[in-house]
Amino acid sequence: MSQVIAIFGAGRGLGTALARRFAREGYRVALVARRAERLDALVRDLAAEGVEAAAFPADLSDPANGRAVVEAIRARWGRVDFVSYQPCRAARRSSPPPGSTARPWPRSSACSC
Numbered sequence: 320m321s322q323v324i325a326i327f328g329a330g331r332g333l334g335t336a337l338a339r340r341f342a343r344e345g346y347r348v349a350l351v352a353r354r355a356e357r358l359d360a361l362v363r364d365l366a367a368e369g370v371e372a373a374a375f376p377a378d379l380s381d382p383a384n385g386r387a388v389v390e391a392i393r394a395r396w397g398r399v400d401f402v403s404y405q406p407c408r409a410a411r412r413s414s415p416p417p418g419s420t421a422r423p424w425p426r427s428s429a430c431s432c
């Protein structure tokens with residue numbers, strides 16, 4: 320069973336590039352961002368290349384939504400092996416999901432977005 324990567328902020332930019340790259344490496348890809356239409360278009364693109372991807376639209380500025388997304392990914396694929404987190408502004412207000420070993424984004428971190 321292939322590994323699962325959750326790309327938070329997969330709607331454009333770095334997140335989209337990472338999604339395509341990990342897909343080429345054989346990962347199943349969970350795509351998270353606010354705008355569902357961008358995620359759906361990427362799911363279609365990846366499916367055309369034989370990649371299993373799914374969209375999980377959510378506003379990550381609410382930590383409860385982040386937790387719900389992780390639960391939804393686990394419900395679909397039974398695992399989350401890796402996480403990539405792009406939405407800088409949302410991260411400043413978010414906490415890692417319960418049970419995660421990830422640490423919160425430091426408030427003093429520089430951010431270019």
Ligand SMILES: NC(=O)c1ccc[n+]([C@@H]2O[C@H](COP(=O)([O-])OP(=O)(O)OC[C@H]3O[C@@H](n4cnc5c(N)ncnc54)[C@H](OP(=O)(O)O)[C@@H]3O)[C@@H](O)[C@H]2O)c1
Pocket residue numbers: 327328329330331332333334351352353354357377378379380405406407408409430431432
């Ligand atoms: N691009 C680069 O070359 C580059 C290089 C070095 C470092 N970085 C860093 O990498 C990070 C991402 O850069 P980027 O250029 O890819 O940024 P971006 O183009 O602004 O993309 C951010 C992604 O996060 C999503 N997002 C934003 N707010 C969100 C929220 N509240 N909830 C859920 N999703 C949200 C956006 O989609 P929606 O708007 O649909 O939600 C989008 O998919 C930044 O921290 C940037 O400083 C980027």
